[in-house]
Amino acid sequence: MKKFPVAASVAALALAGVLVGPAVAEQSEDSAVATAEDAVTHKDNDRVPEGAAWTQHYFPSSDGSGAELHADVLRPQNLPKGKRVPVILSVGAYFGHSGELVDEKRSHTGPSDRFKDLVEGGDLFDRGYALVMVDLRGFGGSTGCLDYMGKGEQADVRAAIDWAAKQPWSTGAVGMYGKSYDATTGLVGNNLNQGALKAVVAQEPVWDMYRLTRSNRVPKLGGILAPDTYNRIAQLEQLPDDQERYRKNSGYEQKHPECIAQNTDNNLKADSRSPYWQQRDLARHAQGSDTPLFVTQGFVESNTKPEAMQEYLARHKGPKRAWLGQWDHVRGNERAEDGRLQMGREGWFKEVMSFYDHHLKGITPKTDLPAYAIQDSTGTWRAQDTWPLPDRSADVALRDGSYVDKGEPGASAGFFTWSEPVERDVRVTGTPQIDMRTQGSGNVMVKLYDVAPDGKAVMFDEQVSLVASSGRVAMDLKSTDWTLQAGHSLAVEIGTIQDGAWVDTPTGDRIKVTDARLNLAVDSPADDVPTAGERSPYLDTYLKAYTKKLSPGSPTFALPSPRT
Numbered sequence: 142m143k144k145f146p147v148a149a150s151v152a153a154l155a156l157a158g159v160l161v162g163p164a165v166a167e168q169s170e171d172s173a174v175a176t177a178e179d180a181v182t183h184k185d186n187d188r189v190p191e192g193a194a195w196t197q198h199y200f201p202s203s204d205g206s207g208a209e210l211h212a213d214v215l216r217p218q219n220l221p222k223g224k225r226v227p228v229i230l231s232v233g234a235y236f237g238h239s240g241e242l243v244d245e246k247r248s249h250t251g252p253s254d255r256f257k258d259l260v261e262g263g264d265l266f267d268r269g270y271a272l273v274m275v276d277l278r279g280f281g282g283s284t285g286c287l288d289y290m291g292k293g294e295q296a297d298v299r300a301a302i303d304w305a306a307k308q309p310w311s312t313g314a315v316g317m318y319g320k321s322y323d324a325t326t327g328l329v330g331n332n333l334n335q336g337a338l339k340a341v342v343a344q345e346p347v348w349d350m351y352r353l354t355r356s357n358r359v360p361k362l363g364g365i366l367a368p369d370t371y372n373r374i375a376q377l378e379q380l381p382d383d384q385e386r387y388r389k390n391s392g393y394e395q396k397h398p399e400c401i402a403q404n405t406d407n408n409l410k411a412d413s414r415s416p417y418w419q420q421r422d423l424a425r426h427a428q429g430s431d432t433p434l435f436v437t438q439g440f441v442e443s444n445t446k447p448e449a450m451q452e453y454l455a456r457h458k459g460p461k462r463a464w465l466g467q468w469d470h471v472r473g474n475e476r477a478e479d480g481r482l483q484m485g486r487e488g489w490f491k492e493v494m495s496f497y498d499h500h501l502k503g504i505t506p507k508t509d510l511p512a513y514a515i516q517d518s519t520g521t522w523r524a525q526d527t528w529p530l531p532d533r534s535a536d537v538a539l540r541d542g543s544y545v546d547k548g549e550p551g552a553s554a555g556f557f558t559w560s561e562p563v564e565r566d567v568r569v570t571g572t573p574q575i576d577m578r579t580q581g582s583g584n585v586m587v588k589l590y591d592v593a594p595d596g597k598a599v600m601f602d603e604q605v606s607l608v609a610s611s612g613r614v615a616m617d618l619k620s621t622d623w624t625l626q627a628g629h630s631l632a633v634e635i636g637t638i639q640d641g642a643w644v645d646t647p648t649g650d651r652i653k654v655t656d657a658r659l660n661l662a663v664d665s666p667a668d669d670v671p672t673a674g675e676r677s678p679y680l681d682t683y684l685k686a687y688t689k690k691l692s693p694g695s696p697t698f699a700l701p702s703p704r705t
Contacts, residue, residue, distance in 0.1 A: 172249040174384060175213075182218055188251025192266040194218045195252050197384065200304045202278060202285065204296035209390060211282030212275045212301070213252040216310060217266040227314040227339075227501040228271045228305040231256060232298050232330075233323030234371060236274040237281040237391070239379050242370075250383040259318060262474055262490035270497070271310065275301040277326070279375040279394050282387040286400035287375045289368070289408065290325060290350050291420050298329045306337035314501040316340040318493075320472050321445060322347075324436075328423045331432040331457065340500035342493055344437045345470050348449035350421035351413045357606030357616050358411045359584060360644045363444070368408045372401045424449035424456065431459030433500045435493065437473055437484070438463070440621050441601075441683045444470040447620035451529065451572045462496060465528060465622065466516030467680040477678045485516060486674040511672050517568060518591075518601065518623040520676030523669040529571035529622075531662035532703035539577075539657040540697055544636040546583030548647030555586070555636015556654075557691075561699040562594070566666045568624045568703075569602075569631070576615040577635070577657035579608040583648035586639060587618065590632040590691065591625050598632060598691040599684060605638050605645070608652060624666055631700060632691060633659060665703035 172186035173179075180194035189195045193215040202208040213236065217226065235241040236253040253274055259265060265272055277297050278285030288294045306313045315337045317327040324343035331341050347353045354364030372394075379391040394400050410417050419425070434457060438447050454461060464473060466484060473489030476482055498504040511524030542556030575587050589602040604618040625631060635654055638645040 172251065172382070174250055174382060176384070180216075186249070186251050188247075188249070188254070190215060190254075190257065190260050190266070192218050193260070193272075194220070197282070197387070198304075199282070199386065200300065202293070202296045203300040203303065204293060206285060206293065206296070208278040208285030208293065208297070209283060210275055210278065210297055210300060211387060211390060212273055212304070215252060215260070215266070215272040217269060217271070220310065225310055225312045226269050226271050227312045227316065227497070228273050228308075229259070229265065229497065230273045230275065230301060230305050230315050230317050231319045231323045232275045232277060232301045232317070232326040233319060234277050234280045234287070234374055235323065236276050237374070237377050237379060238383055238387070239377055242374060244377060247380065250380040256318065258472065258474055259490070259493075263494045268494065273301070273305050279400060282379075282384075282390045284390045284393040286397065287371055287394070287404050289371065289404060289421070290329065290347070290423070291417070294326070295329050295333065295420075298326050299333050299335065302330055302333070302335050302338050312501075313337055314339045316342070316497050316501050318342045319346075320344040321470065325350075325423070328427070328453070331430045331434060331459075332423060332426040334430060338432050340433045340435070340497055342435045342496065344472055345439065345442065345445050346436065347445050348424045348447075348453045350423070351418040352448040353445065354408060355411065355413070356604060356643065358413075359605045359607055359638070360411075362642055362644050364408070365644060368405045372404060375400070422449075424453035427453045427456040430457050433460040433462075433496070435462040435496050436464075438465050438620075439468040439470065439679075440465065440619070440623075441467050441679070442470055448617070450620050454528070461512060461527070462510075463513045463515075463528065465513065466522075466674075466677055467518060467520070467683065468677040469679045471679075479678075481678050482675070483677060483679065485520070485677040486514060486522065488673075514672050514674065515622060516674055516677060517666070518680070519666075520680055521669075522672050522674030524672035525670070529662055530664060531570055532664045532668075533701045534660065534662045535701040536658050536660050537698040537700075539633055539635070539659055541653075541655045541657070542635065543651055543653045546581070546637045546648050546650050546652055548584070548637055548645055550639040554639050555634045557694055558633045558635075558657075558698070559592075559694045559696045560631040561696040562628050562630050563625050563700055564702065565627045566624055567700055568622065568664050568666055569661055570622050570664050571662040572620045573602060573618040573662075574615070574660040575604075575618065575657065576613060576660075578613050578655045579652055580611045580655075581608065581648075581650040581652040582610050583608055583650045583652055584638045584645045585614060585652060585654075586634075586636055587616075588634040589618065589621075590634065591623060592630045592632050592691055592693060594628050596690050596693055598689055600687045600689075603640070605643055625700070630693065630696065632694075661700070663701055663703050
């Protein structure tokens with residue numbers, strides 16, 4: 142079964158969450174360029190949002206490396222002298238003045254409009270907030286070697302938070318905001334434990350950089366392509382009318398080819414235990430963190446998948462908010478072509494700004510919103526105080542079997558273990574785990590299916606791993622929230638990798654699997670507390686792409702019945 146064709150190359154080019162399309166030139170005109178001292182408004186440069194005053198600034202990173210960071214600052218235009226405002230900060234790779242991912246053929250320079258939706262939807266400047274966009278080292282107007290969320294970029298996040306908090310127009314209260322890569326820097330900010338950081342909003346982040354790149358040593362196609370994507374962004378030509386300092390800084394990667402070589406080579410490291418990847422295991426570093434956190438995550442994401450999310454949220458000890466559900470790599474406010482919200486829930490910016498008002502301004506929310514708003518596979522939304530919230534867990538034995546590691550779909554691609562049909566609706570929640578003994582060298586893929594009585598089966602979770610000549614393999618699947626309706630069965634397939642999302646090297650060996658056990662957490666939809674929200678459009682797209690016919694086999698285990 143082929144994966145839904147969200148091309149991996151596009152996914153890699155769009156960790157920013159922006160599809161690459163034809164470049165569109167802006168209206169040509171002479172436009173003012175901001176400095177630290179001379180602010181520019183929309184009247185003098187149409188790339189500046191209405192109601193804002195744009196300035197540009199430079200400051201050093203915090204690691205003593207000599208990397209100089211660039212910031213675009215947008216403050217309320219009519220801010221009285223001496224008046225201070227809290228700061229919404231985003232730190233990332235996509236704020237270059239010539240474009241986010243490619244040269245967008247703009248006629249003149251100006252601040253990035255990556256978060257135009259936040260500016261307008263959050264009514265940012267009228268509400269009395271500043272927006273600060275900081276280029277990570279190697280991107281936009283910042284110098285230094287790009288570092289793929291390592292110690293260097295972590296030092297940049299620390300410096301950006303400190304700088305934003307200490308400006309004379311800042312109250313000292315900073316909230317971070319982002320989607321995808323610049324959502325991930327928000328997780329970094331939380332992990333740094335800086336007092337000035339009062340809140341983080343992170344949409345579709347990466348929880349562990351290794352798992353974005355590999356699955357238990359098996360390379361992901363998107364992970365292979367990602368270094369080249371960021372190398373290209375770091376080398377983007379900037380606009381001729383920008384500041385000389387900005388243009389000079391933007392050429393750093395072109396004058397330092399070792400940066401590109403290091404970024405490419407480092408991402409080829411296969412061992413998650415290496416110091417390189419341990420630095421980038423954000424879930425591990427979240428232990429004891431307490432910055433108020435508001436996240437979104439699609440369980441059926443094609444890009445930044447829900448891997449290590451449960452670990453991160455469990456280790457974070459501060460207040461948490463989340464929208465979790467059945468969508469792809471989208472923003473909370475994003476709409477489909479037919480106007481439907483991609484996540485299905487209204488009020489993204491209302492909820493975000495209430496979150497910021499509470500934690501950056503001390504304003505008690507007027508509306509009692511759920512800590513977790515969750516959409517499961519039926520498309521319905523519920524409210525919970527935390528996630529996951531299992532009623533019961535089970536460690537079920539799977540049958541022994543074997544398969545040939547040939548790396549292609551087919552009738553003999555793997556073997557199945559079937560559950561008894563469930564007597565009433567049962568939700569599989571949290572992060573399933575599998576442990577098995579294997580003989581033979583190659584690859585293994587585990588898939589979970591929701592199978593209807595007529596054999597119609599939806600693959601709703603999967604994971605892969607390398608297997609050694611003999612020994613045990615233990616791995617987490619992706620986090621999920623999937624309801625098996627009464628009469629449906631759970632089928633577990635173990636076999637060769639059948640999906641082009643991974644770049645596996647089949648060995649042709651016969652792999653024998655024994656003593657396999659699947660650990661699951663389940664809860665009961667009967668206990669759900671409904672909350673507002675509609676079915677996400679992507680859920681039906683996913684169901685269409687991942688449904689096939691299976692011939693049910695003899696059941697060998699029963700799922701535990703959740704308490705009601």
